[in-house]
Amino acid sequence: MFERQERDIRSDGAVRLVFGRYAILGSVLFFLFLASQAAHGQATQPDLTKVNLEDLMNIEVTSVAKKEQRLSRTAAAVFVITQNDIRHSSATNIPDLLRMVPGVDVAQINASKWAISIRGFNGQYSNKLLVLIDGRTVYSPLLSGVFWDAQDVPLENIDRIEVIRGPGATVWGANAVNGVINVITKKASDTQGGLLTEGVGTSDRAGGIARYGGKFGRNAAYRVFADGFAYNHFPDVAGRNGNDGWNIVQGGFRVDANASAQDSITVEGDAHSGNAGEMVSSVVSIFPPVNGALPFNDRFSGWNLLSRWNHVVSPHSETSLQVYFDRSTRGDGTYGIGVNTFDVDFQHHVGWGERHDFVWGGGYRVSSDQTETTPRVSFNPAFRTAQMFSCFVQDEIAVLPDRVYLSLGVKLEHNDYTGFGLQPSARISWTLSNRNMLWAAVSQAERTPARSDANIRVNYAVLPGPNGLPLLISIFGNPGFKNEVVRTAEAGYRTQLTDRVSLDATVFFNNYRDLVSLEPGTPFLETRPPPLHVVIPRFFSNLEHGETHGLEVSANWRVVNRWSLSPGYSFLTMHIHRDALSQDLTTAAGAEGGSPQHQAQLRSHVDLPGKWSWNMSAYFVGRLWAQGVPSYTRLDTNLTWQPAERFSITLAGENLLKDHHLEYMGPDSTILPSMIKRSAYAKIAWQF
Amino acid sequence: MRAHLLALWSVVLFAAVFHATGPETAWAQSTVDEYRMKAAFLFHFAQLVEWPADTPANGGNSLFLCTLGEDPFRGELENTVEGKQVGSRTLRIRHVKPPQDTRGCHVLFISKSEGKRIPALLANLRNAPVLTVGEADDFLGAGGMIRFCLEGNKVRFEINREAAESAGLRISSQLLHLAKKVVGGNGGK
Numbered sequence: 012m013f014e015r016q017e018r019d020i021r022s023d024g025a026v027r028l029v030f031g032r033y034a035i036l037g038s039v040l041f042f043l044f045l046a047s048q049a050a051h052g053q054a055t056q057p058d059l060t061k062v063n064l065e066d067l068m069n070i071e072v073t074s075v076a077k078k079e080q081r082l083s084r085t086a087a088a089v090f091v092i093t094q095n096d097i098r099h100s101s102a103t104n105i106p107d108l109l110r111m112v113p114g115v116d117v118a119q120i121n122a123s124k125w126a127i128s129i130r131g132f133n134g135q136y137s138n139k140l141l142v143l144i145d146g147r148t149v150y151s152p153l154l155s156g157v158f159w160d161a162q163d164v165p166l167e168n169i170d171r172i173e174v175i176r177g178p179g180a181t182v183w184g185a186n187a188v189n190g191v192i193n194v195i196t197k198k199a200s201d202t203q204g205g206l207l208t209e210g211v212g213t214s215d216r217a218g219g220i221a222r223y224g225g226k227f228g229r230n231a232a233y234r235v236f237a238d239g240f241a242y243n244h245f246p247d248v249a250g251r252n253g254n255d256g257w258n259i260v261q262g263g264f265r266v267d268a269n270a271s272a273q274d275s276i277t278v279e280g281d282a283h284s285g286n287a288g289e290m291v292s293s294v295v296s297i298f299p300p301v302n303g304a305l306p307f308n309d310r311f312s313g314w315n316l317l318s319r320w321n322h323v324v325s326p327h328s329e330t331s332l333q334v335y336f337d338r339s340t341r342g343d344g345t346y347g348i349g350v351n352t353f354d355v356d357f358q359h360h361v362g363w364g365e366r367h368d369f370v371w372g373g374g375y376r377v378s379s380d381q382t383e384t385t386p387r388v389s390f391n392p393a394f395r396t397a398q399m400f401s402c403f404v405q406d407e408i409a410v411l412p413d414r415v416y417l418s419l420g421v422k423l424e425h426n427d428y429t430g431f432g433l434q435p436s437a438r439i440s441w442t443l444s445n446r447n448m449l450w451a452a453v454s455q456a457e458r459t460p461a462r463s464d465a466n467i468r469v470n471y472a473v474l475p476g477p478n479g480l481p482l483l484i485s486i487f488g489n490p491g492f493k494n495e496v497v498r499t500a501e502a503g504y505r506t507q508l509t510d511r512v513s514l515d516a517t518v519f520f521n522n523y524r525d526l527v528s529l530e531p532g533t534p535f536l537e538t539r540p541p542p543l544h545v546v547i548p549r550f551f552s553n554l555e556h557g558e559t560h561g562l563e564v565s566a567n568w569r570v571v572n573r574w575s576l577s578p579g580y581s582f583l584t585m586h587i588h589r590d591a592l593s594q595d596l597t598t599a600a601g602a603e604g605g606s607p608q609h610q611a612q613l614r615s616h617v618d619l620p621g622k623w624s625w626n627m628s629a630y631f632v633g634r635l636w637a638q639g640v641p642s643y644t645r646l647d648t649n650l651t652w653q654p655a656e657r658f659s660i661t662l663a664g665e666n667l668l669k670d671h672h673l674e675y676m677g678p679d680s681t682i683l684p685s686m687i688k689r690s691a692y693a694k695i696a697w698q699f
Numbered sequence: 700m701r702a703h704l705l706a707l708w709s710v711v712l713f714a715a716v717f718h719a720t721g722p723e724t725a726w727a728q729s730t731v732d733e734y735r736m737k738a739a740f741l742f743h744f745a746q747l748v749e750w751p752a753d754t755p756a757n758g759g760n761s762l763f764l765c766t767l768g769e770d771p772f773r774g775e776l777e778n779t780v781e782g783k784q785v786g787s788r789t790l791r792i793r794h795v796k797p798p799q800d801t802r803g804c805h806v807l808f809i810s811k812s813e814g815k816r817i818p819a820l821l822a823n824l825r826n827a828p829v830l831t832v833g834e835a836d837d838f839l840g841a842g843g844m845i846r847f848c849l850e851g852n853k854v855r856f857e858i859n860r861e862a863a864e865s866a867g868l869r870i871s872s873q874l875l876h877l878a879k880k881v882v883g884g885n886g887g888k
Contacts (some may be wrong), residue, residue, distance in 0.1 A: 059731070060783055064877055072733040073854040094769075112813065160832075200773045229778050326852040438868035511815075554739060569815050656796050 022458040063388045071326050072554070073097035086418060086438035086565060087179070088503055088517040089113065092172040099616045099626040099665040103166065103218070103240075103692070105194065106159050109616060110630050113579040114176045114517070114563040115190075116606050121685035122245050123212075123287035123309075125256035126415050128674050129190030130521065131559050131585050133604045134679045135641060139458055139495075141179065141187035142273025144194045145279065146356070147317050147335045150186055152378045152397065153348050153390075155461030160287045161311045161339065163259050165220045167696075169597075170197040176563065177501050177519060178436065186457045189521075190367040196279070197566035199224055199232035205699040210661075211469040212692025215243035224443075231268035237261065240392045244670060245685035247290065253368050253685035254306040259285030273323040282314035290683035291345055293387045293470075298542050300473040304683050313339030327362035347412035352376065366412070370402040370420075380462065386540060388489075390466045397462075415693040427492050428460040432633030447506035457494040464492040464527070464551050471681075473544075475529040481544040483537070486551070493553045498522045504676035511569040518562050526555035526587065526602075528595040532575065555598055557587035577614040584608060601678060622653050644668055657698040664691040714853045736771045736854050737847055738779040741832065744845060745806055751867035753830040756803050757886040761861070762788040763803060765795050767820070768810030802827055809833040817841055828867050839882050844868070849877065855879040 014410040059067060090112045107124040110117045116133045119262040128137035136156025142149050149162055172194050179191035202224040209219040218240025226232045241258035243641070258674040263281025270276055276463045293299040317335035324330065333356045340349035358372035379396040405420030418438040425431050436454035443449060467488040476482040532548035561583035568576045583606060589601040614628040629646040634642040649663035666672070671686035735840045743873055745762060756763055762785045766772060776792045783790050793804065797816065799868040801807050801824060809817060811834045821842035826827060831843045838846040839859040844866075863870050 058779075059735065060742045064738070064740070064743045064873075067736065067743070068853060068855065068877065070731055070736065070851070072731050072736045072854055198773065226774075232774070336760075572816065572819050593735055656799070 021185075036557075037666045062333070062435050066300070070506070077286050078591045085442040086416070086503075088176040088501065088519070090114075090174045090176075090515075090565060092174065094170065094554065096319070096649075097166050097169060097172075097625070099614070099649075100628060101626065101649040101665055104159075104167075105162060105616055107665075108172065108576070109192065109614060111176070111577075111579070111628065112174045113565045113581040113610070113612070114174075114561070114583075114585075115174060116610070116632075119634075119687050120677075120681065121253055121255035121289060121314045121673045122136075122242050123255060124289070124682065125159045125693065126677060127157070127159065128606065129174075129518065130561060131583055132189070132602055133675075134677055134683070136679070138186065138461070139188040139497075140192065142192045142194075142680065145196055145318065145335055146193075146315060146433075147315060147337060147354070148352075150341075151350065151464045152352070152459070153380055155186075155381070155458075155463055157667040158311065158339075158341065160257060160309070161240070161259070161283060161313065161341065163198065163240075163261050163283060163285070164194055165222075165236065165261075167208065167222065168196045168202065168234075168236065168542075170195045176455065176517065177452070178434070178454045178497065178499055186458050187456045190497070195266065198277075199265045200226075202234045202265075203232065206696065208691050208694060208696040209699075210240075210694035213690045214245070215241070216689060216690065216692060217241055223419070227266075230270070231266060231674050233264065233266045235262075235264045244288065247671065247683055247685050247689050248676075250686075253683070254288040254290050255685050256365055257287040259283060259287070260264055261285075264332045275321045275465050276318070277320075278316075278318045280314065280316040282312075284312035286310045289343070291343070291387075292472075292681050292683060293345055294473045294483070297473055297481050297483060297540065297544050302472050307345060309341060309343040311339065312339035313337065324361075329360045331358045331360075332356070333572045342383060346387055346388035347385065350378055350380045351380045366409040368407040368409075371402075373400075373402040375400055382462075384592070387470055389468050392466065395462065395466070399424060399426045399625050401425070412440050424459070426459050428465055428492065432457045432459065432494055446508075447504065449504055451500075451502040451547070453498075453500050455496065455498050457496050459494050460492040462488070465490045465663060466489055469681075476545055482534075483546050484549075485546050486549050487532070489551045492551055493525050495526050495553065496524050507579060514564070514566045516562070516564045520558065520560045522558045525553035526557065526598075528552050528554040528589060528598050530554065531594055552593070552595075554590040554593035554595065555587055555602075556590060557599070557602075559585045561582060573618040575616050577612075577616075582608065583610075586661045597678075601637050603685065605635055605677060607633035607635060607642070609633040624651050624653075625649075626651070632674070634677070638678070640676050642675065643672045644673075659696045661696075662691075663692045664689070666690060700743070702823065715813060729789060732775070733854070735775045735779060738772055738775045740854060740856065741776070741783070741806060741808065742780040742783060742790070742829065744874065745790065748806075748830055748863075750828050750830075751807060754805070755811040755865075756805050756864075760788050761791045762786075762805050763791050763793055764806045764808070765793045765804035766810065767795050767797065767801065769812035770794055772808075773884045787806075794840075795811040801829060804829050806830045806832060809835075809838075811835050817843070824866075825862075826866050826879065830863070830868055850879065858883065 038457045047411060051695060061635045064187055091668060092108055097108060100108060106117055109115050117127050118133060120126055120135060125136060126135050127138055132139050135427045136154050138155040141158045142166060149157055173193045177190060179187040181439045202222060204224060206578040220236060220238035222236035224234035239260040242256060244251045244256045247253040261281055262284035265279040268276045272589045279363060289307055289309055290304045291307050292304045295303045307611060315335060315337040319333040322330045335354050335394045337352040342348060354376040356374040358370060360370045362368050376399045376609055377396060382393050384393055401424040403422035404416060407416055410417050421433060421435040423433055434456050438452035440448060440450040469486045469648050471484045471486055475620055499519060499521050500520040501517060505515045507513045530552045532550050534545050537544055537546050563581040565579040570576055585603045587602045589595050589599055610633060611631040617625045620623060632643055634640060641675040646667045647665045649661055651661045653659040666687055666689045671688045673684060673686055676684050741764060754762055770860045780790055790798040795801055807818060807829050809831060817835050824831060825842060832845045833843045836849045839857060842862050844859050844863045848855050848857060858875060858878045859882045860885055
């Protein structure tokens, strides 16, 4: 086994260089090709004002509204965080925005780290959730989770965030097991002119964005921006300096162009660099055996370039081609990783006859990583390139046009770890009237292994052993790690109860098998690093199973014209068990007691006279009994004054109810959690 | 690995070729973006409606076409109709945000994004000589004058004649004739 891995390192090492150059070349060529299309394709745009009205009424149009209609009759649990939701919220980053979605569990670990999941299995590297920014995945193929501290999309650039709870596997692919979060940024034409924002707050917090947007001719628009912020540290659970200060700097651009009446092209990119402190619990020395929590500085940086070409073939047929390249690196001395990702995605949306609406497509992704071998974390092999091929098809059938729609879809994927996987889904929606609809769905989805499941080694802790021989507790990945599988049944109801009240409710039942477990292995002697010690290994395996079920409700109530309330509630219960062959005694309880059973929220927005508005949001999160984290209620509020269209001031307070509270103390993460402090900030925004 | 790279490039090539050579028809028969079309409609509305002589916005030689709320036209109005002549006036575009004064507009397009605020906005403009155009489901019932709708893939419109007439606006019979539906009173739907 060792020999094979060494060969992989050599051949992968050589290939890695070629791939890297190829991928960058490929993306740059594609980008240039698109740019030339945009410049060249200033196709003649006939002047419609010279056509008389009767003739205009005979020309067909292509509509974005159809996609919106589709969203409201979507047979899935969808919640869209709109620009108004973002403006009214006191949140200054995406994780805090996600708290408003029932069913999403957001637990802040320290000043820069969050454990975010949907429908259970929360953790710092929550792996059953796919997160995308404009179609580019930010889910790490290395550690099967999202590094939220490096995802700094300025809130002013966000058009909406679509959160789909439940498997989105058919269209979005593997790892969208419990949900998909898709952050969609504004088109360049929506961010024209200049914008400057500057904010300062307690905990030595400061940040701002400078952005400018303009046009190239009549058919293309661009924006460029730079932003940065810094947060000082929170206290740890004992009240000392948590060493978790966080700062990040980012710059980016976006260009949207209508190359012709049928073609629209988008090119966007950004680069970021930042660091976040943390207290890492690690082995300080093997002999004498000492563990400790030491401060480290996690440095991260990266850049990405994405291009997308939408082509309208006819009112019933539209294609989309997307290519992106993403490079990210991070490390704090106890670990170091770098990943290059190149992804091509193609989709065709085509109607067939009166009753069928197909979406089909294919994609290819290649991820090449380079990892550092440190005393704490290492990967074997240290370098690996993994590819994934996928194709999918989905048909929405109008069983009863405008009333009942049946959606059948399947995605076929092939990855280097587990080979082929099939993810089918069937959904039905029934529009009872123009005020309410019912939907139901059954699907199967899989979470494919990441490098950490298959190839990692983490030296966790050291213990004094008999005869003075230290015992090193280590966790090992398992190259034979299988896909985790979920079968889901969901149903939901959406209604406009009255002109002022709307309601959206979902119930779900999830059945899991081949969930990750940690199994003890045979101890063995090891001489490196010296001195001689015994390794007590535990291996990842797939020997847990279980089921979860729950309910999510969100509502909107326009109490009076100037005041609206948005309550929400979610309930989750988890029953996880080890398989007969498993010797893992802790994972099941850790999962069951690591997500809150009840969560509730209430958001309020009031338009006051004199161009003031006042917003408040309260969130209740139930306790995490396996971690000893009590339940807590979070209250945020902000007051905004917008005296002119181009100028606004905001005063906000977050976590107002208690001076500090704890949200997460998971055994899964090796960083020490901090207490989340009460804070306040002031922000000015000026458009010119 | 070579084979896989080949596979990758074939995917890209196939997709790019398929993309570029789809069954395309000559421009005249192919499709138009929905809001580019609606921009042209607004231009025609402006030509087929008469404002009373004492309209406050009548001073000067501009005809103001305003949009209120999140703008679905995204620059189409500036591209398609800004600067064109309507009678003796030049068409100018303004984007307004409530509670800015909308009475200086001749034509006011109220975005669907305004949602629950629309009835209040329209009530504020009742009997004011502003041609209100919108897309919200109950736009006419709330007092709006013209509502866009889509029939199949073609743009259509409905007119609330009473709202227009009580504001002193005279809608040409040609426009009334082309409307999908003309509603006489405030009952709407």
